[in-house]
Amino acid sequence: MFDKIVYISDHSAEVKLKEENLAINIMNLHIIFEDKDKKILGEVDDLHDGKAKIRFLGEFVNQRLLGGVIRKPSLDATIRLITPEEIPYIVGQDKDGYMLIGKSPFYNDQEVYLNVNHFFSNHFAIFGNSGSGKSCGVARMIQNMFQDKRLFPFRSNILLFDSSGEYYNAFHNLSQINPNFHYKFFTTNQTERIGEQLRLPIWLLNVGDIALLLSATEHSQLPMIERMLKLARIFAEDDTQALNYKNHLIAKAIMTILYTNQTSPNKRNEIFSILGSCSTEQFNLEAPIQGIGYVRKFRECFLIDSNGQFTESVLLTEYVSNFIKEEYDNYEPKGDVYYTLQDLEKALNFALISEGWLRNENTYSDAVTMKVKLHSLITSSDSKYFEVDHYMTAEQYISSLVVQGNQKYQIVNINFDDVDDELAKTITKIFTRLLFEFTKGLKNRASIPFHIIVEEAHRYIQNDRDRYLLGYNIFDRVAKEGRKYGLILGLISQRPVELSDTVISQCSNFLIFKINHPMDVDYIKKMVPNISEEIVEKQKSLQSGTCLVFGQAFQIPLIVKMDMPSPEPKSSNCNVVVTWSGGQNNSIPSMSSTLPHEPVESTVKEHAQVLDSKEETTKPKNTFIIDDVLE
Secondary structure, three states, rough: EEEEEEEEEEOOEEEEEEEHHHOOOOOOOOOOOOOOOOEEEEEEHHHHHOOOEEEEEEEEEOEEEEEOOOOEEEEEEEEEOOOOOOOOHHOOOOOEEEEEEEEEEEOOEEEEEEHHHHHHHOOOOOOOOOOOOHHHHHHHHHHHHHHHOOOOOOOEEEEEOOOOOOOOHHHHOOOOOOOOOOOOOOOOOOOOOOOOOOOOHHHHOHHHHHHHHHOOOOOOHHHHHHHHHHHHHHHOOOOOOHHHHHHHHHHHHHHHHHHOOHHHHHHHHHHHHHHOOOOOOOOOOOOEEEOOEEEEEEHHHHOOOOOOOOOOOHHHHHHEEEEEEOHHOOOOOOOOOOOOOHHHHHHHHHHHHHHOOOOOOOOOHHHHHHHHHHHHHHHHHHHHOOOOOOOOHHHHHHHHHEEEOOOOEEEEEEOOOOHHHHHHHHHHHHHHHHHHHHHHEEEOOOOOOEEEEEEHHHHOOOOOHOOOOOOHHHHHHHHHHHHHHHHEEEEEEEEEOOOOOOHOOOOOOOOOOOOOOOOHHHHHHHHOOOHHHHHHHHHHHOOOEEEEEEEEOOOOOEEEEOOOOOOOOOOOOOHHHHHHOOOOOOOOOOOOOOHHHHHHHHHHHHHHHHHHHHHOOOOOOOOOOOOHHHH
């Protein structure tokens, strides 16, 4: 079949073919160059004028295939097709530490295995056009992982962020594989009446999170957020020291307003607004103020005389100044307190007035913007995602995601079907930050691994530095540091060009289904290290469900055909023929026939009855710390 080597370059060899074998299709088959002291693996990339271009892929050393080529074959090396005994060294072997991913269409459906540690201990990316089989491929791969009895991934923690709820159908019966495996579904879409309402404690958000949530765009807004969060914690405390500090804050704010050059009515309005945001037994409109031989209610001290001054200004000043204590200027509140969005709004209103941000023409616009955005969030339907009725720490919250009662949940599916991209992106970032801080804080590094798999990742993991002034991109940091702490990213996207350059550059394994957009193809060539143009071009002709795999988990780049998952995710196209006909498989009626009104009405009623019969899933109340259960 092969005659002799004509030319050897750094990465390939040109081999003359024997004339009697020119009709044989050897494209993409693997070839062995064999010398006395080395055995080099290659792949046929091109056929032209009776010659084959064969790209070097690796070298067999001590019964192992090492990817990449340092040594090249000599010109007189023998050339042959790979033998059946050598194929397992290419496609992986069915042994401990390996997992089935699919079959090779070039070697009679020989099973292909990936190295589990090399794949799931590194960031990975899965790209492909809509309809190319990405979702089915992801579902099949994860199903294979749980079905492999040698793996038993009981301690796995997979957070799957799903923009349309398509994976529920693929994983909701996970316990049928093994009763020790469980699946949890959080959702923003209550129409289907399945899963639990997504809830995120507002007190777990830091300054950067709030900046993202409120779409802050100016640096002057960051001190407002910092002050708001500090005041919210202070206002939520109820011990003596906290009460004294509240009185100190209120008194300082009132004194500041009293000494401004505003009119008395404006001063009164601002002071009353402060008391509306934060009041105590000593500072409220009905609080008694003792004068010499008489008592005034606090609000009565703000009556205005004919000269436009407060009638009880002296009494008011003396009373208020008694609560100002210098030792409280550096008071730091406890971090572990419960508060709500409404508490945040009160704290922000207090901060904006007491700090004078609303009186400063340079900060007025930014202050009002923050106030309006927070109030809009509170009055919108999105506020329910931040309503949690009891306090929990970040660790307890993360524990509640993956452990409840006596059940350990291996897959936690979070569905963003009913929120806009900006809120979904912010929530995804907050979850990722919480998990990064949690895994980074473990005593035993990487002892509790988490996998964050993001469907439609181009909507959330972007080059934010080009779009936003404030906030943060936690994905860039996780991509660079998360692996050593056991926090692994998995990206699923049909538009890799819109993804963060930093995150893609840190991915070690890739599954590329058919993707044709020239910008995406060119982007993959540029961003993915150690990948040749020939490899990228291969994916353009792939069938649905077939992908190009390469990276640390694979010996060499391979074309893999993946089996359909069972059950499948809800990612297929709408069957308009069946839907239009109401599920009837009748032949097309003649133009004179009448429309079947009765079956249509019946179908609508049946559909309504199905929806009404579904039971609401209630959220279990028991939460446990991860370490308590897993130890």
